[in-house]
Amino acid sequence: MVVKIVLALIVVVNGAFAISFIRDLIAHKAETFKEAGNPIAQAFSSFVIFFFSTFGISDFAISASLYPKLKWVEDKKLPGTMNAQCVIPVAVMALVYISAIDVDLVTLIVAIVAQIVGSYLSPRYVVKLPVDTIKRFVSAGLLIAAILILAGKFGVYPSGGEEIGLTGVKLVALGVLSFAFGALNNIGIGSYALTMATVYALGLSPAIAFPIMMGACTFSVPVGSMQFIKLDSYSRKITAFTSTFGVIGVLIAAYAVKSMNVSALQWVVVVVILYSAFTTFLSTTKNKANVKESK
Template sequence: MATIILGILTVMCCYFTVVLFRKIGWHFAGWSTELLGFSIGFLADFCDTLGIGSFMVTTASFKATKYLKDERHLPGTLLMMHALPTLVEAAFFITVVQVESLTLITLVVAAVIGSLLGSRLTVKLDKQKIQRIAAFAMLLTSLLMAAKKLGWIDLLGASNTAMGLHGGALLIGITSNFILGVLMAAGIGLYAPCMVMVYLLGLNPLAAFPIMMVSCAALMPTSSLTFIRKGLFQKTGMWSMIIGGIVGVLVAAIFVRSLSLDALTWLIVVIGLGTAWTLYKSATKKLI
């Protein structure tokens, strides 16, 4: 099953790569710009592979460096730059934990369908609405990361042993992952809320990883197509961000054997809260 899923994801991402290249080709924007894009991609997907997440790190990096020229392009840029690195991540982790096939497939399909709907809605949003959504995403992710570091989230799944969902629990899981797919297309990361959902439904904490990884690896290239068609993404440095992200995944997965993430995670939580506040101020200053 893992081989089949990985094969399908690879075909999807190859198609996404061809469509993206036909849209923007390859444009060298200068060493400083390309190197910064590479660094942002590397840092974000390095952190993602270690379980910290990529969306918040990327959004905070964009805000700090002013690399993203138009915040209306944030959701599409997040999905597109992390699509291929997430596939590489999935290749490392998909065979480690065996989740029941029905549970994995239905939850992933629900997330993909949700992201397709979400992408169609997101492309219609103006800059201030995107900023408010991004601010909410940063706040929610920061709070969930803090809760995980304090051990509160892990308590939810401490005694769970199931590796599959059935009956009503499966329907709740499908519905929840559909909603998370919608939200992810708007720039709200799926990892942390999906982990909470999995724990609350009684699944083994390890089951969260293939569900999260495969959901993201499948929905990112799929929902990205809407943003590519509309041109709502950061074209400058896109390939550098993608390549940097792939290198970040490989370095984290292959070379990082032991690393204390406490200080780094708390630093990202603080940065995330600060970035959420600045995004919120940017979204509301014209309304005051």
């Protein structure tokens, strides 16, 4: 019964976004067709971006590097585009994973609620923190987590597990960390890899990370995205493509994830964590270079 309520809430929250987006699309149909970008290229990129996003590779990271280079989105509309474009694909991810992957509901709800609360309460505080310093610590933490998982894979260090839920201190730890991940989202540090590493470290099955990751995002992103629509600060064309071709990529990738055994998922987790550690650290070096150029 609780699962059905969660799934229904996902449909309601994201349905509100869909209605808002469709109305805006119809009202600005002529402008949408004039937006930059080859339709075939955007359809293909939408499929690829959200295919990999379904495995936990940040669609924000890929979009942020791709769209400006191809001149599909002007800088001021990039944040809104990255948020709006992922609403429908992530909703599909959440619906698939929560309904198909066996996870303890208390664990799932604690993680989702904590991350949403962290994302909501943190903006006034996180903007005061030295972002690059935090990113370096996050990169180091992810790298250590990946090394420990690999050590477990080769029998050097016991790690991971097959549990589907947490209790006691571990559940509290998951809640506290999820709150922190929600806060980190506000300074551009994605929660996917961090959630994967945490789930694994606490002894849960790596599959549990997927409904938790997508569940948190599917409740927090639509609300902000509707504000971007009102402010006319997003690409309608790209959002339309991701809401169709991106969903196709999600469905194909989600089937692959559900079909994988625990051992295969562990390798997916390692790849995602290492990729995120590298790209997070790389972003700090780019920031340094930009600062030097501006002096």
